[in-house]
Amino acid sequence: MGCDLLIVGASFAGLACARAAALAGLRVTVLEKKAAAGEKLHTTGIIVKDAVDSIEWLRELPPHLVRPIEAVRLYAPNLRYVDLYAPGYYFLATDTPNLLNWMIDSVQGLGVQVRLATLFENASYKGRAWEVPLSTGEMLTASYLVGADGPHSRVAKALGLSCNEHFLFGVEHEYEKVRLQENFLHCFITRQLAPGYIGWAFAGVGVTQIGLARRMPKDTAGPGSRQVAINTFLERISAVIQPADSPLSVRAGMIPCGGVLKKVAKAGALLVGDAAGMVSPVTAGGIHTALHHGAQAGEGIAAFLLGKAEDPAECLVRQYPHFRSKRVLRWLFDHLQSDWMFNQLLGTTAMRHAAERIYFHRKGAGRS
Ligand SMILES: Cc1cc2nc3c(=O)[nH]c(=O)nc-3n(C[C@H](O)[C@H](O)[C@H](O)COP(=O)(O)OP(=O)(O)OC[C@H]3O[C@@H](n4cnc5c(N)ncnc54)[C@H](O)[C@@H]3O)c2cc1C
Numbered sequence: 001m002g003c004d005l006l007i008v009g010a011s012f013a014g015l016a017c018a019r020a021a022a023l024a025g026l027r028v029t030v031l032e033k034k035a036a037a038g039e040k041l042h043t044t045g046i047i048v049k050d051a052v053d054s055i056e057w058l059r060e061l062p063p064h065l066v067r068p069i070e071a072v073r074l075y076a077p078n079l080r081y082v083d084l085y086a087p088g089y090y091f092l093a094t095d096t097p098n099l100l101n102w103m104i105d106s107v108q109g110l111g112v113q114v115r116l117a118t119l120f121e122n123a124s125y126k127g128r129a130w131e132v133p134l135s136t137g138e139m140l141t142a143s144y145l146v147g148a149d150g151p152h153s154r155v156a157k158a159l160g161l162s163c164n165e166h167f168l169f170g171v172e173h174e175y176e177k178v179r180l181q182e183n184f185l186h187c188f189i190t191r192q193l194a195p196g197y198i199g200w201a202f203a204g205v206g207v208t209q210i211g212l213a214r215r216m217p218k219d220t221a222g223p224g225s226r227q228v229a230i231n232t233f234l235e236r237i238s239a240v241i242q243p244a245d246s247p248l249s250v251r252a253g254m255i256p257c258g259g260v261l262k263k264v265a266k267a268g269a270l271l272v273g274d275a276a277g278m279v280s281p282v283t284a285g286g287i288h289t290a291l292h293h294g295a296q297a298g299e300g301i302a303a304f305l306l307g308k309a310e311d312p313a314e315c316l317v318r319q320y321p322h323f324r325s326k327r328v329l330r331w332l333f334d335h336l337q338s339d340w341m342f343n344q345l346l347g348t349t350a351m352r353h354a355a356e357r358i359y360f361h362r363k364g365a366g367r368s
Pocket of ligand 1: 013021047149155169171251272273276285287
C-alpha cells in the first residue's frame, strides 16, 4: 500500500497536516493507535482566540462543539481572586472528543485515509521511500513521513530524532455540570499542589472540567511519580467550586514544557506538535501550535513532493517557535513560585499586567 505522505497520530497536528497536504493534492494516510480519536483524551481542549483568528479550519467548527469563555478569575493560594478581561478576547472550551471526530470526518471528506486502531512501531528508508511494517503483516510505503504522535513520539525514537525530556503532568476530572461562574476560566495558583503550573475549573461543553498539573522531576518519569493531588485540590477549592458527584471521566497526560527539540527532522521526515516539543513552556497550550505548524508542514511537504520547493525538513523546521522568553518565564516560575508571594501580590498592578500578558498576549485591559 503506497501513499505520498504517511502521518502518525490523528490529533491536532496530524490532522491539520493531513488536511493541508490533501488540499494540495497529495495522497495521505494517517495512522492512529486508538480506536477513536476522541478516546482516552489527555487534553483539556481549550482553544485560544488567536488560533481561531489565524486558522481558517477552526472557523468552520460546528457551534455546538464549542463554548466561548471571556474572562479569567485568578485565585491566589488563599483563594482571594482577581478578574481579568481583555475586550474581544475569549477562550473556546470544546467538546474535544467530538471535535476530533469532526476533524477526522473533515479530512476523510478530502480523501485522506485514516486508519484507526493501527500502531506505528518502526520505519526504514529504502530506495527513496519509507517502509512501515504493520502488525497485520502489511507493509505501508510513503515518500514522506510525519511524526505527529505526541509527547512520547515513537516516530522520533524510530528515526533517531530528539525526544522530549521535560514535562508537566496534568490530571483533569469531567463532571456533570457543577455550579460555578460560567463566564470565567477559574485558575488557581498553588505551589503546594501544582508546582510549576496551576489548577483550573470551568464550565465546558455540557460538562464541568476541573484539573491540576504539576512539573515532573526529570529523573522520575516512572508511573509511581505521576502523583497529582487532585482530591486535595478539590478539597482546597471547595469553598468556591464543589462537584456533587464522582467524575464522569478522567483525562491525564504529560505536557512537554522544555521547548522545541533540537533534532526534529531528517531528509523525508519531520516531527510536528507535541512530538517536536511545540508547547508553550508557560501556558502549556499546544493545540494552536500543533494546528498551525501541522498545516504548514502539510503545505511544505506537498510543495516539496510536487517539485515546487525544497524539503521542509531543511527549511520549515527553522520556523518552529523557539519560545525563548517563555522558557525564561518557565525558569522563573519553576524557581521563584511562592504561595506567600502570590498571596501578597495578587491584585497589584504589576501582577495583573503580568497575568494579562500571559493569558491574553498583551491584549489585556483589566477591570474589577
Ligand atoms: C492534561 C492536559 C491538558 C491540556 N490542556 C490544553 C489546553 O486546554 N489547551 C491547549 O492548547 N493545550 C493543552 N494541552 C496540550 C495539548 O493537548 C497538546 O499540545 C496537543 O494535544 C498536541 O497535539 P498533537 O497532535 O501534537 O499530539 P497529541 O494530541 O498528543 O496526539 C498524538 C496522537 O498520536 C497518537 N499516537 C501516539 N503514538 C502512536 C503510535 N505509535 N502509532 C499511532 N498513533 C500514535 C495518539 O493516540 C494521539 O492521538 C494539554 C495537555 C494535557 C496533557
